[in-house]
Amino acid sequence: MNPPAPSGLRRARLYVGLDSSTQSLTAIVIEVDGADARVVFDESLPFDDTFPQYGTAHGVLPASGGEAFSSPVMWADALDTIMRRIADSGLDLGSIAAISGSAQQHGSVYLNASAATALAHLDPARPLATQVTPMLSRPVAPIWMDSSTGTQCVEIAEAVGGQQALASHTGSRAFERFTGPQIRKFAQTDPAAYAATDRIHLVSSFMASLLAGKHASLDPGDGSGMNLMDLKDRLWWPDAVKATASGLAAKLPAIAEAWTVVGVLSPFWQTRFGLAAAKVIAWSGDNPCSLIGVGLVREGRVAISLGTSDTVFGLMKEPRVDPSGTGHVFGAPTGDYMGLTCFSNGALARERVQDAFGFTWTDFSRALDTTPAGNQGRVLIPWFVPEITPAVTKPAVHRYRLNPDDPAANVRAVVEAQQMAMALHSQWMEVTIDVIHATGGAAANREILQVMADVFGAEVYRSTVSNSAALGAALRAWHADTTAEGSPLPWSDITALAQPGVASPIVPNPKRHGVYRELLPIYEACEAHALGRGPDPSPALERFTRVSG
Numbered sequence: 001m002n003p004p005a006p007s008g009l010r011r012a013r014l015y016v017g018l019d020s021s022t023q024s025l026t027a028i029v030i031e032v033d034g035a036d037a038r039v040v041f042d043e044s045l046p047f048d049d050t051f052p053q054y055g056t057a058h059g060v061l062p063a064s065g066g067e068a069f070s071s072p073v074m075w076a077d078a079l080d081t082i083m084r085r086i087a088d089s090g091l092d093l094g095s096i097a098a099i100s101g102s103a104q105q106h107g108s109v110y111l112n113a114s115a116a117t118a119l120a121h122l123d124p125a126r127p128l129a130t131q132v133t134p135m136l137s138r139p140v141a142p143i144w145m146d147s148s149t150g151t152q153c154v155e156i157a158e159a160v161g162g163q164q165a166l167a168s169h170t171g172s173r174a175f176e177r178f179t180g181p182q183i184r185k186f187a188q189t190d191p192a193a194y195a196a197t198d199r200i201h202l203v204s205s206f207m208a209s210l211l212a213g214k215h216a217s218l219d220p221g222d223g224s225g226m227n228l229m230d231l232k233d234r235l236w237w238p239d240a241v242k243a244t245a246s247g248l249a250a251k252l253p254a255i256a257e258a259w260t261v262v263g264v265l266s267p268f269w270q271t272r273f274g275l276a277a278a279k280v281i282a283w284s285g286d287n288p289c290s291l292i293g294v295g296l297v298r299e300g301r302v303a304i305s306l307g308t309s310d311t312v313f314g315l316m317k318e319p320r321v322d323p324s325g326t327g328h329v330f331g332a333p334t335g336d337y338m339g340l341t342c343f344s345n346g347a348l349a350r351e352r353v354q355d356a357f358g359f360t361w362t363d364f365s366r367a368l369d370t371t372p373a374g375n376q377g378r379v380l381i382p383w384f385v386p387e388i389t390p391a392v393t394k395p396a397v398h399r400y401r402l403n404p405d406d407p408a409a410n411v412r413a414v415v416e417a418q419q420m421a422m423a424l425h426s427q428w429m430e431v432t433i434d435v436i437h438a439t440g441g442a443a444a445n446r447e448i449l450q451v452m453a454d455v456f457g458a459e460v461y462r463s464t465v466s467n468s469a470a471l472g473a474a475l476r477a478w479h480a481d482t483t484a485e486g487s488p489l490p491w492s493d494i495t496a497l498a499q500p501g502v503a504s505p506i507v508p509n510p511k512r513h514g515v516y517r518e519l520l521p522i523y524e525a526c527e528a529h530a531l532g533r534g535p536d537p538s539p540a541l542e543r544f545t546r547v548s549g
């Protein structure tokens with residue numbers, strides 16, 4: 001504990017972090033008193049259950065043909081509700097110094113010319129949702145799960161000189177869920193509504209605009225998920241903007257750093273809930289916010305999320321771009337960069353193997369315990385569903401020297417394949433990974449994390465943070481407040497709250513790490529063979545088996 005602040009010095013400050021994710025809106029409030037910081041409020045509103053009137057399933061409206069939409073009016077409704085919960089929580093509202101947020105990336109909200117005035121004159125006696133409806137030039141928002149813009153991706157890439165050119169400027173080749181291709185499709189399929197659009201926000205800048213009562217800027221972290229922003233300049237890239245849709249430049253928000261104070265909580269919030277004129281800090285995407293929430297503010301420390309999909313991400317000092325075109329580079333909220341690679345065969349692939357043998361999680365762990373590192377040269381390529389990394393459109397499972405009826409060997413094979421794929425496809429970040437923070441459902445399985453530690457040769461901490469994106473947003477609010485007041489706290493101090501606690505890490509075993517160092521290039525050869533791009537890896541696997549015993 002620190003000594004109490006001398007009288008006359010300011011009281012403890014509160015920082016609010018919101019996370020508008022696909023399925024819910026979460027608020028975390030941290031209290032900062034001197035160098036002590038702790039979470040004092042943590043609440044989530046799942047969209048489907050709290051707002052059934054919008055008809056979402058897992059936060060998504062019914063759609064077909066690869067399209068995926070959600071409702072900006074529902075997000076506004078949720079914001080109204082969560083702000084009321086904060087106001088009613090008994091917290092000292094006058095102590096709220098700043099508020100920021102995190103949002104699902106890539107989703108876009110289309111506002112008409114009435115929005116600027118309407119945002120500034122919201123009526124505190126009326127719900128927010130009903131006042132947002134007339135501001136929209138498009139009632140729905142396409143979100144990151146949309147995969148319907150393949151044609152637009154090709155068109156945009158061709159217009160700017162190819163995928164490589166697009167990736168080297170914006171950090172990613174054209175991806176269907178990215179906002180540029182989504183905007184192009186909207187402009188092509190509904191030109192009248194596109195013409196009536198005055199401002200296109202991402203979910204992040206839309207939510208910040210609702211808080212500040214004016215059009216908010218967009219941060220480079222979320223801006224880099226659009227295929228429109230030049231990563232190094234942190235400005236719109238004119239070639240991509242031109243290639244995407246006519247008249248687009250005038251419809252995009254300004255880009256400003258993540259610690260920008262975009263305004264204060266507007267009179268709507270002050271009158272409606274008795275909130276103070278707290279600083280509203282630019283929002284960012286959920287992945288950039290998680291980077292902060294997990295405490296990844298130096299190179300070499302990465303997070304691996306073992307969820308529906310598996311994701312590996314970490315900070316990068318330089319904007320290196322993945323030459324294979326599967327990884328993304330985003331801006332980081334620290335002003336640096338972050339690399340992110342996403343694998344769609346995460347939990348689903350693990351469950352397919354588990355279900356094939358009727359295994360419980362305990363059986364699964366035992367299978368890992370009773371099989372050796374390297375699996376005696378038995379390899380699985382686990383593309384049970386279409387894969388993002390490497391790009392595989394038709395699901396296909398490949399086995400090398402692996403008997404499909406051997407339960408334990410298949411369990412080890414799927415876990416080793418996933419970890420080796422992550423190690424292999426994060427090499428483009430050119431970062432020596434020494435610490436991994438494991439999050440997501442499967443991070444509860446110690447044996448899986450041991451394979452992770454052994455493959456990467458890195459210490460693995462199980463992350464104890466329940467919503468790293470919301471926490472990251474609250475920490476960003478704190479950082480931005482100290483910056484605005486002229487004495488920015490270092491990120492390492494800010495993220496100390498997110499560091500792993502006393503729990504000891506899972507450490508790599510040097511011998512097993514040696515086995516994986518040898519197996520990794522052979523796994524790469526298996527992947528190449530499965531993609532039809534390389535020779536049969538069986539001789540290399542035979543050799544590996546003889547040497548590794």
Ligand code: XUL
Pocket residue numbers: 021022103104105106144177225285286287
């Ligand atoms: C990242 C991505 C997802 C969303 C989820 O590129 O599409 O992680 O941000 O909210």
